Every structure is written in structure tokens, then in C-alpha cells.
Amino acid sequence: MTSPSLLFPGARTPRKPKGQGAERREEILDAAQTLFAQKGVHAVSTRQIAELAGISQPALYAYFATKDDIAAELCVRAFAILGQRMAAARAAYVLTPENFERCLRVYIDFGLDHPDAYRVAFMLEKSVDGSFLEKTGGRPMLAGREVFAVFVEMIGELHAQGAMAGEDVMAAAQSLWAGLHGLVSLLIARPEFPWIEREALIATHVAMLRRGALK
Amino acid sequence: MTSPSLLFPGARTPRKPKGQGAERREEILDAAQTLFAQKGVHAVSTRQIAELAGISQPALYAYFATKDDIAAELCVRAFAILGQRMAAARAAYVLTPENFERCLRVYIDFGLDHPDAYRVAFMLEKSVDGSFLEKTGGRPMLAGREVFAVFVEMIGELHAQGAMAGEDVMAAAQSLWAGLHGLVSLLIARPEFPWIEREALIATHVAMLRRGALK
DNA sequence: AGTGATAAGTTATCAGTGATCGACAATCCT
DNA sequence: AGGATTGTCGATCACTGATAACTTATCACT
Numbered sequence: 001m002t003s004p005s006l007l008f009p010g011a012r013t014p015r016k017p018k019g020q021g022a023e024r025r026e027e028i029l030d031a032a033q034t035l036f037a038q039k040g041v042h043a044v045s046t047r048q049i050a051e052l053a054g055i056s057q058p059a060l061y062a063y064f065a066t067k068d069d070i071a072a073e074l075c076v077r078a079f080a081i082l083g084q085r086m087a088a089a090r091a092a093y094v095l096t097p098e099n100f101e102r103c104l105r106v107y108i109d110f111g112l113d114h115p116d117a118y119r120v121a122f123m124l125e126k127s128v129d130g131s132f133l134e135k136t137g138g139r140p141m142l143a144g145r146e147v148f149a150v151f152v153e154m155i156g157e158l159h160a161q162g163a164m165a166g167e168d169v170m171a172a173a174q175s176l177w178a179g180l181h182g183l184v185s186l187l188i189a190r191p192e193f194p195w196i197e198r199e200a201l202i203a204t205h206v207a208m209l210r211r212g213a214l215k
Numbered sequence: 216m217t218s219p220s221l222l223f224p225g226a227r228t229p230r231k232p233k234g235q236g237a238e239r240r241e242e243i244l245d246a247a248q249t250l251f252a253q254k255g256v257h258a259v260s261t262r263q264i265a266e267l268a269g270i271s272q273p274a275l276y277a278y279f280a281t282k283d284d285i286a287a288e289l290c291v292r293a294f295a296i297l298g299q300r301m302a303a304a305r306a307a308y309v310l311t312p313e314n315f316e317r318c319l320r321v322y323i324d325f326g327l328d329h330p331d332a333y334r335v336a337f338m339l340e341k342s343v344d345g346s347f348l349e350k351t352g353g354r355p356m357l358a359g360r361e362v363f364a365v366f367v368e369m370i371g372e373l374h375a376q377g378a379m380a381g382e383d384v385m386a387a388a389q390s391l392w393a394g395l396h397g398l399v400s401l402l403i404a405r406p407e408f409p410w411i412e413r414e415a416l417i418a419t420h421v422a423m424l425r426r427g428a429l430k
Numbered sequence: 431a432g433t434g435a436t437a438a439g440t441t442a443t444c445a446g447t448g449a450t451c452g453a454c455a456a457t458c459c460t
Numbered sequence: 461a462g463g464a465t466t467g468t469c470g471a472t473c474a475c476t477g478a479t480a481a482c483t484t485a486t487c488a489c490t
């Protein structure tokens with residue numbers, strides 16, 4: 001079959017207007033963000049993303065090496081927001097136990113506000129041979145580690161104040177992080193569980209973690 | 216293409232001997248268990264399971280409606296083990312804070328021993344329309360709920376002893392479960408994170424949860 | 431204006447996935 | 461012996477992520 005332009009020269013093909021540099025990339029990310037939020041990352045196909053972005057499916061691969069890279073990019077961006085929020089919550093006040101709780105809540109609220117990014121960073125499957133995290137260089141996880149570093153700083157400061165329950169700062173930070181992650185990830189993964197009222201649950205959990213971590 | 220049996224009638228097809236009732240089913244589950252443990256659930260295809268089980272891929276569907284059903288069955292079986300272990304740990308001693316910690320460890324050890332079952336029950340994606348949990352009737356999650364009920368009982372008993380930090384038994388149980396789940400799921404999902412030595416981390420975490428939950 | 435190079439999109443296609451269908455063989459019951 | 465049932469298989473479907481080869485638009489430069 002010959003090209004339509006040989007039969008009808010000039011503007012016969014229904015091609016979309018050309019993307020101006022980085023704009024196409026943003027359009028793709030916007031489309032993916034929308035779909036991921038609607039159906040979850042792994043239920044969205046590259047064709048669906050492409051259609052919503054107004055391009056053909058292979059055109060995605062001019063901007064992203066894999067589908068997972070799209071999710072990773074969204075994830076890194078979301079975690080940049082979390083880093084800012086946590087740094088702000090930590091910098092705005094003197095580090096008291098009350099403000100400590102405030103930072104924990106910032107983490108929880110972020111996870112619930114950005115469930116897909118949170119999933120990509122901390123819940124997605126990492127198979128043995130050459131899958132997601134290797135392909136994307138573990139960037140989402142790295143973004144998460146920066147956030148974890150804020151926990152370490154906070155706990156180190158509280159330890160210096162003599163407010164910590166234990167002596168091992170790193171152990172306390174990892175345990176605290178795990179405690180927060182548990183609530184966030186369960187609420188994301190199993191929203192249909194008969195949870196008690198959410199605000200009460202978060203308050204109970206944060207209080208428990210504080211009692212467990214501080215003197 | 217004509218069937219080989221038309222050219223060479225009689226026993227020309229390399230068909231495997233017929234499975235005797237439930238045996239085939241067990242062979243399939245064994246094969247799936249092995250592969251899931253090696254590569255992770257979503258990296259294993261139905262063809263791989265069938266090959267290891269010594270049957271053709273469509274034959275799987277005589278025993279299981281979907282691939283997820285296979286994972287769900289393995290998950291339910293694994294959780295039956297957890298239920299037994301927790302009931303045993305709870306029944307073996309008078310419920311003291313020390314034995315409370317022991318039960319928490321049983322949960323953690325189980326999750327780390329059966330990461331694939333744990334993933335299916337509490338970490339897998341539940342997309343909006345008609346996916347895993349709907350298809351399988353949420354059986355893995357139900358198995359998990361029975362385990363959660365043991366937590367509620369334990370905490371109720373401790374509350375009656377006046378040993379609980381708060382007043383709301385259900386809130387404390389959900390918070391405690393989330394705290395445990397956080398450590399298990401993070402260790403499963405992100406083993407490459409620079410964790411401190413595992414036994415020390417578990418000990419720190421269990422101690423923190425105990426301090427947070429009990430008086 | 432005409433030229434080649436580059437960038438951006440397209441159609442067509444690939445191998446692999448979960449799942450289904452119709453045909454065939456083994457077994458059992460009468 | 462023969463018919464029905466049950467178990468299994470090859471072929472195939474629709475779909476997935478990803479790639480190849482080709483076409484077109486745009487730009488720099490003479």
C-alpha cells in the first residue's frame with residue numbers, strides 16, 4: 001500500500017501536531033498520572049497512556065525506555081514533594097515530641113495522597129532477575145532513601161536530647177520507618193478491610209509509635 | 216496441519232500419564248510454589264508452571280479458573296500454618312507481655328518464611344475494576360483476617376488485665392498489626408536496603424511495638 | 431530555493447502473556 | 461462391545477510491552 005501523501009500530497013495524514021521538546025514528555029506523564037490514579041499502575045497499558053496523550057503507542061518509547069520508567073519518573077517527582085514537606089515540618093519548629101509526631105503525620109498523609117508513587121517506591125515487586133528496580137536504577141527507592149535520611153536526622157537529634165528509648169539511632173529509625181510504612185501500605189493495599197475511622201486510626205498509630213520510640 | 220495420530224495412529228502423542236484426581240492439582244501447586252519462590256509471583260507464567268508440572272498450559276484451567284487462583288490457594292494454605300503457629304504460641308503460655316512479644320515474632324517469622332503468600336495476602340495490587348481480589352473472592356485476605364482476629368483476642372485479654380496503653384482494643388489491634396506488617400513487608404519488598412542486622416532489627420521493632428502498645 | 435541531516439511520528443510487527451475452543455484419547459459404566 | 465464421560469492437547473484469541481523500518485516535518489547552510 002502506498003502512502004496517502006503520494007495520492008493526495010500535502011497534509012493528508014492525520015498526524016498530531018508535533019510535540020515541542022519537553023512538552024510531549026509532560027503530556028505523557030500527565031496522561032499516565034491520571035490513568036495510574038484511576039486504575040492502578042499495572043492495570044494501565046502503554047496503549048492507553050498513548051491514546052490519552054494523543055500519540056501512537058511506540059512514540060512513548062522516544063521519551064521513556066520502558067513503561068516502568070514512566071512510573072518511576074512520577075514517583076521521583078512525588079517524593080520530591082514529600083522531602084519538601086518533611087523538611088518544612090522539621091524546620092518550622094523546635095524539635096519537640098509534638099513536632100516529631102507532626103513529621104510522622106506528614107509521611108502518612110503523603111503516602112495516602114500519592115498511593116501510586118508510594119506503591120512504586122516501596123511496595124512493587126522486585127523479581128530476582130533484571131526487573132523493575134534494576135532497569136530504572138532504583139531511582140524511586142533512592143528518592144525514598146532521602147526521606148529516610150530525614151528520619152535518621154530527627155532521631156539523632158532526639159537521641160542527643162536524651163529523649164530516645166533506645167541507644168541505637170539507626171535501629172530506631174528503621175523500626176520507626178517500618179512502623180509508619182505498615183499503616184500507609186496496608187491502607188493503600190487493603191482499603192476494604194473494616195478499619196476503624198481513619199483519623200482515629202492514624203492518631204492511635206502515631207501515638208503508639210511515639211510511645212515506642214521516645215522515653 | 217493434521218494431527219500426528221492420523222499419520223501414526225496410537226500413542227504417538229507424547230502425552231503424560233493421566234493425573235489421578237487430586238494428585239494433578241497438588242503437582243500444579245507444588246510447581247507453582249517452587250517457581251513463585253524462585254522468581255516472584257508475577258514473573259512466573261502459566262506456561263512455566265505447566266511445564267514444570269508436566270502438563271500442557273491449558274490443562275491448568277481444568278483445576279484452577281485463573282492464574283491468581285493458584286497463588287490464592289497457596290496463600291490460604293500458608294496462612295493456615297500461620298494461624299496454627301499463632302494459636303500455638305498463644306495457648307502454650309499464660310499471656311504475659313513476654314509471651315505477647317513471642318506472638319509478634321511468630322507473625323514476623325511467618326511473613327519472612329512465606330514471602331510470596333504474604334505478598335498475595337497483603338501487598339498485591341487491588342485494581343478498581345474486577346481484578347485479583349474480586350476474582351478470587353478475597354480468600355487470601357479472609358485467611359489473613361482470621362489471623363488478625365487472634366491479635367484482637369490477645370489485646371482484649373491484655374486490656375482486661377489492665378496492661379494496655381489505650382482504651383480502644385480494636386484501634387490498638389489494627390495499629391499493632393500495621394506496625395508488624397510494616398517491618399515484614401519492607402523486608403520482603405526491599406531486601407537490598409541497607410538494613411541493620413536482621414535479628415537486631417526485629418528485636419528493636421518488637422520491643423518498640425510492645426512499649427507502644429502496653430503500659 | 432535546494433540540499434542533507436536530524437528529530438518526531440507513524441504503521442507494521444514481534445515474542446510472550448492469560449485464557450478459551452474444539453478435537454481427540456483414555457477410562458468407566460452398562 | 462460400545463457409548464458417555466472425563467481429561468488433555470494443539471491451535472488460537474485478544475492483549476501486552478517493545479522494536480524495526482519507514483515517512484514526514486523542521487532546521488542549518490550554501
